[in-house]
Amino acid sequence: MHLQFLGAAGTVTGSCTLLETDQARLLIDAGMFQGASVLERRNHRIPRVRLRDIDAVVLTHAHLDHCGRLPAFVRRGLAAPIWTTAASADLMRLILTDAANIQAEDARRESRHNLRAGRPPVQPLFTMRDVHHVCRAVQRVAYRERIRVAPGIDATFHDAGHILGSAWVELLVHERGKQHRLIFSGDVGNPDQIVLPEPERPTRGDVAVVESTYGDRDHRPEAESVAELASIIETARDNGGMVLIPSFAVGRTQTLLVYLRRFYEDGRLADIPVFLDSPMAIEATELYERYRNLLRPELRDGHSGRIFDFPALDILSSPEDSRQLNDFDGPAIVIAGAGMMNGGRIMHHVRHHGWKPTTHLVIVGFQAEGTIGRAIVDGARSIKVHGTPIRLRAQVHTLGGFSAHAGQSALLAWTSDLRASGTRIILNHGEPDPREKLAEKMRAEGTSEILFANETEPVML
Numbered sequence: 001m002h003l004q005f006l007g008a009a010g011t012v013t014g015s016c017t018l019l020e021t022d023q024a025r026l027l028i029d030a031g032m033f034q035g036a037s038v039l040e041r042r043n044h045r046i047p048r049v050r051l052r053d054i055d056a057v058v059l060t061h062a063h064l065d066h067c068g069r070l071p072a073f074v075r076r077g078l079a080a081p082i083w084t085t086a087a088s089a090d091l092m093r094l095i096l097t098d099a100a101n102i103q104a105e106d107a108r109r110e111s112r113h114n115l116r117a118g119r120p121p122v123q124p125l126f127t128m129r130d131v132h133h134v135c136r137a138v139q140r141v142a143y144r145e146r147i148r149v150a151p152g153i154d155a156t157f158h159d160a161g162h163i164l165g166s167a168w169v170e171l172l173v174h175e176r177g178k179q180h181r182l183i184f185s186g187d188v189g190n191p192d193q194i195v196l197p198e199p200e201r202p203t204r205g206d207v208a209v210v211e212s213t214y215g216d217r218d219h220r221p222e223a224e225s226v227a228e229l230a231s232i233i234e235t236a237r238d239n240g241g242m243v244l245i246p247s248f249a250v251g252r253t254q255t256l257l258v259y260l261r262r263f264y265e266d267g268r269l270a271d272i273p274v275f276l277d278s279p280m281a282i283e284a285t286e287l288y289e290r291y292r293n294l295l296r297p298e299l300r301d302g303h304s305g306r307i308f309d310f311p312a313l314d315i316l317s318s319p320e321d322s323r324q325l326n327d328f329d330g331p332a333i334v335i336a337g338a339g340m341m342n343g344g345r346i347m348h349h350v351r352h353h354g355w356k357p358t359t360h361l362v363i364v365g366f367q368a369e370g371t372i373g374r375a376i377v378d379g380a381r382s383i384k385v386h387g388t389p390i391r392l393r394a395q396v397h398t399l400g401g402f403s404a405h406a407g408q409s410a411l412l413a414w415t416s417d418l419r420a421s422g423t424r425i426i427l428n429h430g431e432p433d434p435r436e437k438l439a440e441k442m443r444a445e446g447t448s449e450i451l452f453a454n455e456t457e458p459v460m461l
Contacts, residue, residue: 002458008429009453013065024055024150028184032068036370051077055150059084060186061166062091071126074133083149086140087165087291096131098280161189161199163251183208188406203417212430215438218407225401237331241358246346248339249281251404254288261310277316277336277345326352339365341373351385359394364402419447428453
């Protein structure tokens with residue numbers, strides 16, 4: 001029995017792990033590489049595994065860096081059932097549909113350039129037909145329900161508290177008369193976030209594959225970020241400026257809406273309108289409303305009606321609605337994608353308002369290497385939006401307290417029972433420095449056997 005890492009080994013994207021036993025081959029996640037072009041090119045490579053031989057896929061959650069290569073794998077022969085929670089299945093459909101549309105548009109644009117230069121057209125990584133095949137392969141499971149997912153392998157999904165429907169997965173592998181317990185963390189949630197419950201914790205296992213995204217640091221307390229956001233809004237109200245918030249459609253947007261609703265109820269928004277300008281975030285928010293039983297009890301029980309709605313919120317569904325903000329005069333709050341500013345409607349708003357000193361650009365999420373958002377966080381003030389140079393004069397704020405990922409202390413706490421029981425730890429889904437820093441902390445607490453996920457060498461179990 002062995003593990004082969006096919007992504008997220010020394011980086012935070014492309015999560016995909018192959019578990020091979022004497023009876024079955026199982027994929028845990030099949031995520032897309034995102035960020036720098038050198039990473040994104042990897043999405044087009046054929047994986048080092050016979051996809052037709054895969055018996056099943058276990059999906060921890062619906063973020064694109066965990067599910068985004070599934071349609072491409074289906075196109076190349078994957079025909080296995082995909083096991084995941086019901087909420088993850090619905091979010092995956094939404095996210096993959098959006099990704100397929102982006103793939104199609106990017107392919108059309110690049111093909112036009114190629115044809116003018118005498119080069120052949122390009123094909124998208126996957127199409128809506130591939131997405132439909134993925135969705136038809138889904139098998140929905142409930143939390144804490146033990147199920148047989150492949151020959152000799154039982155899986156139990158536990159709430160990871162990261163995004164709606166997210167899970168860490170406990171696998172019981174039966175091989176040669178012995179039982180082995182394997183833990184796959186997926187992405188562990190921030191226990192302090194306001195929308196979802198704290199992550200459930202594993203207590204024992206033979207091997208645990210653990211994410212290390214923020215293994216080098218703890219997040220700023222969310223309350224401090226909320227207070228700073230309120231201060232930014234107050235300044236924008238006084239100066240007549242616009243607050244632009246590039247936000248992930250799933251998770252981050254819903255957190256912001258909860259706090260903005262509280263600001264409204266406390267009178268801190270005054271007459272400032274809030275525009276939700278992201279079709280995917282609008283649909284995702286509807287799913288959060290539908291699966292309100294998965295939210296924090298104090299949040300869902302405190303609202304008899306809709307949780308994320310309030311009178312100051314204006315939903316912008318169409319491109320025409322979005323374009324009306326181009327010449328908007330006066331203070332306003334705009335939440336739009338993409339969260340890393342690598343596309344989406346937020347870039348149109350930056351183009352029209354980012355040059356104004358009264359505008360506030362509020363970064364509330366992780367910005368991967370190679371994205372415009374990361375460049376701005378690192379100090380860039382000259383950017384290009386759809387080929388047009390923009391001198392960014394907006395005030396830039398980075399609020400680190402809204403992360404949906406566990407920070408270093410939370411990861412240490414989440415793994416504490418595992419490490420105390422002698423579980424072998426394999427760190428993945430982290431850049432080299434955070435991964436090493438987390439390992440140092442674990443070693444200081446007495447954990448001796450820690451491995452780093454490596455794509456070149458399988459890990460024998």
